[in-house]
Amino acid sequence: MNSKEVISNDHLWQNSIVQPLLTDLYQITMAYAYWKAGKRNENAVFDLFFRKNPFNGEFTIFAGLEECLKFLRNFSFSKSDIEYLKETLPGHIEDDFFDYLENLTADEIRLYAIPEGTVVFPRVPLIRVEGPLIVAQLLETTLLTLVNYASLLATNAARYRLAAGSKIMLLEFGLRRAQGPDGGLSASKYAYLGGFDGSSNVLAGKLFNIPVKGTHAHSFVSSFSDSDDLSIRTLEPRDGIILESKNFVDDCIAWRTKVAKTLAVLPGQANDGELAAFASFAIAFPTSFSALVDTYDVIRSGLINFCAVSLALNDYGYRSWGIRLDSGDLGYLSRISREMFITIGKAYDQPWFSKLKIIASSSINEEIIYSLNEQGHQIDCFAVGTHLVTCQRQPALGGVYKLVEVNGEPKIKLSEDVEKVTIPGKKQVYRLYGSDASRSDVVGHPLVDLLQKEDEAPPEVGQRVLCRHAFLESKRAYVIPTRVEPLLRLYWSKCGITEELPRLSEIRDRVNHNIATLRPDHKRYLNPTPYKVAVSDSLYGYLHEIWLKSAPIGELS
Known part of the structure; x- marks a missing residue:
């Protein structure tokens, strides 16, 4: 481990199956095609985000970041990995490519992320990955598998906490119904992160310092x-x-x-x-x-x-x-x-x-x-098993990992389904808060998450900001924030993990605090009000300019 890396000893445990081969085959085949095309030195930017909140709700808890950082720290192909790939991939693949893979690390990657345990919303980049195209591409499936279930489970747990109230004890009893031992461990960890008070899972108690009950x-x-x-x-x-x-x-x-x-x-x-x-x-x-x-x-x-x-x-x-x-x-x-x-x-x-x-x-x-x-x-206490750990009401979050820039040139994915059109370029995210006249001890509730081009000046407290819907021209509003919170932070660079990782109990506290800041109508069980995610006026123009340039012009006859 690099001596400059910031990480406490409490976070050293990592699941041994989380390694570069925990990926889809097409990531490896794309890596070879990139390599063959001479793209190994090209610099790429990917956004990891989701398009719809789970469980018919209007908020999501971001979880899994710590595991993503551990994955980057240990990213390397072993000799046995290389031998397996040689046996599995077509025989015409050049030996130099396998030599390239064997020496590959995540040292040149820069990873920005929203702090784990933060309430997040659709289209907001939870993670931004920058670095060599091949390496950044190879990270896709593993990062998604580490974030999707973790965020889904933490969100499910937070919803149970809202339903039960703050005074009721919640225990996770789902190990016997979870999707295998890894699913069981993840469920125990992220249920606790999302607001549960303990678990019946003894190994989770040992590994993650979760109170165990039974x-x-x-x-x-x-x-x-x-x-x-x-x-x-x-x-x-x-x-x-x-x-x-x-x-x-x-x-x-x-x-x-x-x-x-x-x-x-x-x-x-x-x-x-x-x-x-x-x-x-x-x-x-x-x-x-x-x-x-x-x-x-x-x-x-x-x-x-x-x-x-x-x-x-x-x-x-x-x-x-x-x-x-x-x-x-x-x-x-x-x-x-x-x-x-x-x-x-x-x-x-x-x-x-x-x-x-x-x-x-x-x-x-x-x-x-x-x-x-x-x-x-x-x-006094609900012990929840099957419905919590299997997320029966919605079994997947649907997070995606999309290319948004190569060598400084913006990239966009178009679709007849507007919800699937990506927002190109490198972006920063700001959470804008409003005043709360009913309480003098808090700044207020978050009003909108604003996506901006990275080179734009950040919004300022007390200054009017134009916030636009990314795709509907007539949907726009001015906001005068009482507080501006930048959400994306640098968590990984050449020196390794750049911020001290909080304990699981501290992330749990962040979840509780974030949930408390949301307006009640965003959290209610039936027909919650959608939270607004907007783009700046500059990003709106940038998006639509690239969209028009990239979309083919049809011809009627």
Whole structure:
């Protein structure tokens, strides 16, 4: 690593499969065609961006930048890579090309990017890559695979956070449903970045310093038949607690009779094996006992057994954490659970009991959370799996990587679909903020992201700026910004990584801050207001001049 590179030791881990061969074959074949055409020294500029926000929303979270920088730092073809390419590519390819690949690095690349964790919008370049054409082209697929899923997942997570609100705990439980182990690790990392509080994924916890959480499965409960299954029946009380007997299991059984009477439930309906399982788990984890209460029947068994074990734990000087609901009518069951906890707390003068946590983990998605909010649920934590990590509502972001300049000459891609026309040339992006008369402690909400030619003077605070729609001539407006934020920063050059990379928790804070600055109508679940992305008057003229020069003139006959 270059001694001038700015990177902390906390970010050294990298997935070993992220390397130059993690690409599409056509990138290699294009590289050879460029090389054969003598274009190895030509300088190119590529923009990485997306065209539409995911999940029918109007914002996206940019994620994956750190992994892109690690990829650049380690970019090189190994000898085994070269041997594989020699076997795979057509036999007529010259040996000198393979020698060229073997000596290729990303040292001549310059990468500009928006800071990871920033809220971003369509057509805004998230990453700008400058450097030798062949190298910049070879980066395309890998950069896209590192950014597309990361940004999609982080956005999905941020939407769950908006749905749940700031006070509800969110846990990612999706490893078993993710698209393979790499997808599972990425999901855990970017769910945390997007606003989740922890994960069940232990390896993600180790690699990314993410808090790990979990209870137990139904199989643990159903593995017990009754208390005779328990070979260990005692629990050592906490310091200062003196008990005549330390037979914790017998104490749980005694408490179950009292709880059933207090709640006016027949004690014989509660499953004996479930009570044994809960008692066993409490003996193993007395300081953080939580239980999955829907293996048999939540109201007639699970809650009764949980309350009995929790009251027995309390006698020994410990307090339970809470329950998990994994099926059924979550709104109704959470309210019943809370009512039971309040009743037990009052009956036995244990006010803490009413505040026990309730986790819900039954195929949670955005719609379910909003519905539960309307039902007045009593859930403290949502554990989200399948719908989060697979992004079932929209499985791909659709980011693209387009050539916008070669040797200082602008390049444009035309299409009958105007949305697919690219904006040529090297650009800078500025976020323009407006005032917020309702709050004196903030500058205000962002009004528009403005794309300018790189050589244009940046917008100034208090000065009127003409902002134009890139393709519709009549759509234009003046903005007088109260704050101007340049978004693209240099993150990679010859000296390596040029900015100290923030910790994952710091990126998570940036997401939270960026989301908070957006107007509520941009964030709402139904029919959100589109955020404006504009071009300067100069870039508008530049774009349309190049468009007219590049488009063929039709002929009618």
